[in-house]
Amino acid sequence: GAAQELQTSSLPREDDRALLGVVIRESDRLDEIISEFLDYASDRPIEMGLCDVAEVLHETVVLLEARGNRNVEIRKEIPRSLLIRGAPDKLKQVFLNLGINALDACSQNVKIGHLNVRCTPAPGPQPDRREGILIEVSDDGCGIAREHMGRVFDPFFTTKPKGVGMGLAIARKIVQAHGGEITLESQEGKGAQVKVWLPM
Known part of the structure; x- marks a missing residue:
């Protein structure tokens, strides 16, 4: 070698x-x-405690801005505080992964790209409609081809030349361990939106 x-x-x-x-x-x-x-x-249970998701998101945005991608404008709509029971480091891993994916998608744009991070209180999915929060990470980058949509959360699936293909799989595992849900919508050439719902 x-x-x-x-x-x-x-x-x-x-x-x-x-x-x-x-x-x-x-x-x-x-x-x-x-x-x-x-x-x-790993099958180790995640240690949960009082977690300010808004603070975690603000810190994540700072890390994304530090990556110095001048072709991407990061816009955020995050309240000062939103408390849940969770693991801050694990949730930061989720949000950072989603943000990096969005930055990578926007880096292929000829024009200035946009990464939007939004967090609001929101009821959960049917049927129980529990109280919770919704985090949305969206971009106007290259998007995902329709034929790949069914595999985006699969371990080791990636369309990046040097990608590992574990980011979204790990993100889903962490979100589900918090009792939440994660979904992804995308249109090739028009960007993508990931929604993460977490119970309060």
């Missing part, structure tokens, strides 16, 4: 550095794949 070649290499120093860069990137990618697989396969 690349690491073994680097050890016995007589290449110029600049080529050595480039080869080492490949090793590091592929190692990081392998770590990501293993970490996401273990996260998905």
